[in-house]
Amino acid sequence: MQKVDMIIKSRGDWLTLAQEQPGPRCGASMDELTVKQNQAIAITEDRITAIGPVADILESYSSENVLDWGDRLVMPGLIDPHTHPIFLATRENEFQMRNLGKSYVEIALAGGGIRSSVRSLRQASEDELTELALKRADGFLALGTTTIEAKSGYGLSTEDEIKSLRAIRRTNENHVIDLEPTFLGAHEIPDEYREDRNAYIDLIIQEMIPAVAKEKLARFCDVFCEAHVFTVEESRRILNAAKQHGMEIRIHADEIESTGGAELAAEVGALSADHLGAISPLGIERMRDAKVVATLLPGTSFFLNLDCRAPGRKMIDAGVAVALATDFNPGSCHTQSLFMIMTIACIHYGITAAEAITAVTVNAAYTLGLDQDRGQLKAGMRADIIGVDAPNAAFLPYKFGDNPVRAVVKNGKLVSHLSTSCS
Numbered sequence: 001m002q003k004v005d006m007i008i009k010s011r012g013d014w015l016t017l018a019q020e021q022p023g024p025r026c027g028a029s030m031d032e033l034t035v036k037q038n039q040a041i042a043i044t045e046d047r048i049t050a051i052g053p054v055a056d057i058l059e060s061y062s063s064e065n066v067l068d069w070g071d072r073l074v075m076p077g078l079i080d081p082h083t084h085p086i087f088l089a090t091r092e093n094e095f096q097m098r099n100l101g102k103s104y105v106e107i108a109l110a111g112g113g114i115r116s117s118v119r120s121l122r123q124a125s126e127d128e129l130t131e132l133a134l135k136r137a138d139g140f141l142a143l144g145t146t147t148i149e150a151k152s153g154y155g156l157s158t159e160d161e162i163k164s165l166r167a168i169r170r171t172n173e174n175h176v177i178d179l180e181p182t183f184l185g186a187h188e189i190p191d192e193y194r195e196d197r198n199a200y201i202d203l204i205i206q207e208m209i210p211a212v213a214k215e216k217l218a219r220f221c222d223v224f225c226e227a228h229v230f231t232v233e234e235s236r237r238i239l240n241a242a243k244q245h246g247m248e249i250r251i252h253a254d255e256i257e258s259t260g261g262a263e264l265a266a267e268v269g270a271l272s273a274d275h276l277g278a279i280s281p282l283g284i285e286r287m288r289d290a291k292v293v294a295t296l297l298p299g300t301s302f303f304l305n306l307d308c309r310a311p312g313r314k315m316i317d318a319g320v321a322v323a324l325a326t327d328f329n330p331g332s333c334h335t336q337s338l339f340m341i342m343t344i345a346c347i348h349y350g351i352t353a354a355e356a357i358t359a360v361t362v363n364a365a366y367t368l369g370l371d372q373d374r375g376q377l378k379a380g381m382r383a384d385i386i387g388v389d390a391p392n393a394a395f396l397p398y399k400f401g402d403n404p405v406r407a408v409v410k411n412g413k414l415v416s417h418l419s420t421s422c423s
Helices: 027-031 054-060 092-099 104-109 114-121 126-142 158-174 197-215 232-244 261-268 281-290 298-304 312-318 338-349 353-359 362-367
Strands: 006-015 035-044 047-053 066-068 073-076 078-083 145-151 178-186 220-225 248-253 272-275 293-296 322-324 385-388 405-410 413-417
Touching: 006 054, 006 385, 027 312, 027 353, 035 054, 047 054, 078 272, 078 362, 092 104, 114 158, 126 145, 126 158, 126 405, 126 413, 158 178, 158 197, 178 197, 178 232, 197 232, 220 232, 232 248, 232 261, 248 261, 261 272, 261 281, 281 312, 293 312, 293 362, 298 338, 312 322, 312 338, 322 338, 322 353, 322 362, 338 353, 353 362
Parallel strands: 006 066, 006 073, 078 145, 145 178, 178 220, 220 248, 248 272, 272 293, 293 322
Antiparallel strands: 006 035, 035 047, 073 385, 385 405, 405 413
């Protein structure tokens, strides 16, 4: 009998998301969940050693640390592939303004929005930003999210973007959750460059990107490609410069207007194009052919009360791989709950619970280049596992507004334990 560090068993449903072939799921495969009951999982260090029927695992493996999760649903830790967790001040005043009739773009053009967050972040120290990010990481973890993509983008100067990315790195070093860092210097044109946007783009290309690459502070580079922010040509210049410095590409695309951002994502080989509320039919076709994942942010269109919503159902039916993310940020979507995001996605996009689950596990992992490491429960994968109060998969987006997570195992360690009945 082989000794392992931990065994978890449960009578409930097990959603392993395990697949033999690498890559994201698309089309009908997004709706395929193999559900089993009365399973157990053996863990050694931070990896899954084996998974199978309880009797088989207990016959082959022993551990001094056996967790009985009763009838909890067991699934991989959730993965959030689009967040903005490095900011100082919240923007609830803008929430009030929108409810009184101001649009997101109107608020942004008047100096609010991202530029408001920039002004406050520049007053914060790296220590302050790190302390806040650590608290936010606690929030993600308690909600079952074990990996997030984390963007800079509220500094918009070389010094403040570097400060933000260092805060992400320090959070990574001091918290169990994994943060995958993204440089987003092209999030907005800052106040001091409003009359000379080309100078700011030159600053990004000639100074910020080389500085970020020198310190190896970011795996990815992102651009907000939108009519009122960066044009397709400006975005192309920035992203190609980032590729030359070894960064992988993500892109905010076609959120409010169709400007060709999705087509650009396909052209530059982005791992992910995000938002896509106004994507064109050609953009869907190009993304499918280039195997760019559509990371959809239904919480943002919901929170901003936008009429343009990403055609999630149409994308899946067209063969585009879809992921879901919170877009957690201080202005346009202030939630850390991927379960709430799944609910909104099912309602607004007409997708199934199974498709939503795939979108926050297997496909989300792929957009971060981590699909061979997490997002599935099978031997060799990272032991990121959650126990959830739900009788079946369909229940996950059905009951909304609370936290169904009762236990979180991250890297093979029990790190969050919210119920004595799930020991």
